[in-house]
Amino acid sequence: MGDIEKLKIIVDRDECIGDGLCAEEAPKTFEIDDDEKAVVLNNSTDDRECILDAGKCCPVDAIIIEDKATGKKLCPEE
Ligand code: SF4
Numbered sequence: 001m002g003d004i005e006k007l008k009i010i011v012d013r014d015e016c017i018g019d020g021l022c023a024e025e026a027p028k029t030f031e032i033d034d035d036e037k038a039v040v041l042n043n044s045t046d047d048r049e050c051i052l053d054a055g056k057c058c059p060v061d062a063i064i065i066e067d068k069a070t071g072k073k074l075c076p077e078e
Pocket residue numbers: 011015016017018019020021022023030037038057058059060061062063
């Protein structure tokens with residue numbers, strides 16, 4: 001397994017504009033579904049940096065990532 005088990009990842013589908021940038025950055029973690037919105041693939045093997053880079057590249061801050069162990073919000077950056 002990748003680092004996804006240690007991260008809580010939520011896509012705010014109301015905010016997502018479906019441009020696919022996250023899926024390009026971390027294709028094992030994010031996928032664009034039939035509604036043209038991003039979904040999280042929970043069996044991702046992408047590493048932590050890759051997942052965080054994908055979250056940070058979202059132009060509308062629709063990807064929220066927290067560290068499960070610490071509860072620290074990693075994305076979007078405040
Ligand atoms: S980068 Fe953001 S807006 Fe683009 S598809 Fe991913 S979640 Fe949606």
